[in-house]
Amino acid sequence: MAALLVTYDLRKPGQDYSDFYNVIKSYSWAKLSESSYAIATTETPEAVYDKLSPHIDKGDQVFIVGLVANWFGFGPEDIYQWLKNHL
Numbered sequence: 001m002a003a004l005l006v007t008y009d010l011r012k013p014g015q016d017y018s019d020f021y022n023v024i025k026s027y028s029w030a031k032l033s034e035s036s037y038a039i040a041t042t043e044t045p046e047a048v049y050d051k052l053s054p055h056i057d058k059g060d061q062v063f064i065v066g067l068v069a070n071w072f073g074f075g076p077e078d079i080y081q082w083l084k085n086h087l
Contacts, residue, residue: 003067003086004045007036012057020055023048030082032075038067040086 010017027039045064069087
């Protein structure tokens with residue numbers, strides 16, 4: 001199973017983005033920062049975007065990028081373990 005980075009800027013104040021986050025959380029996931037998640041999936045970045053796109057507005061930005069095992073960082077242990085297990 002591959003891992004993808006979902007990074008975004010959701011810019012419409014007052015917009016209910018709960019369905020956007022529900023799509024992300026339908027995968028095995030780790031929240032890397034305020035606006036990025038790593039998800040584990042066999043789907044392509046385009047397929048994940050197609051699931052997210054109905055839940056964003058015209059001014060929002062979303063990018064989905066494949067992740068590889070070559071990484072380094074500092075943060076909570078559960079995120080470290082998720083990355084270790086999925087990359």
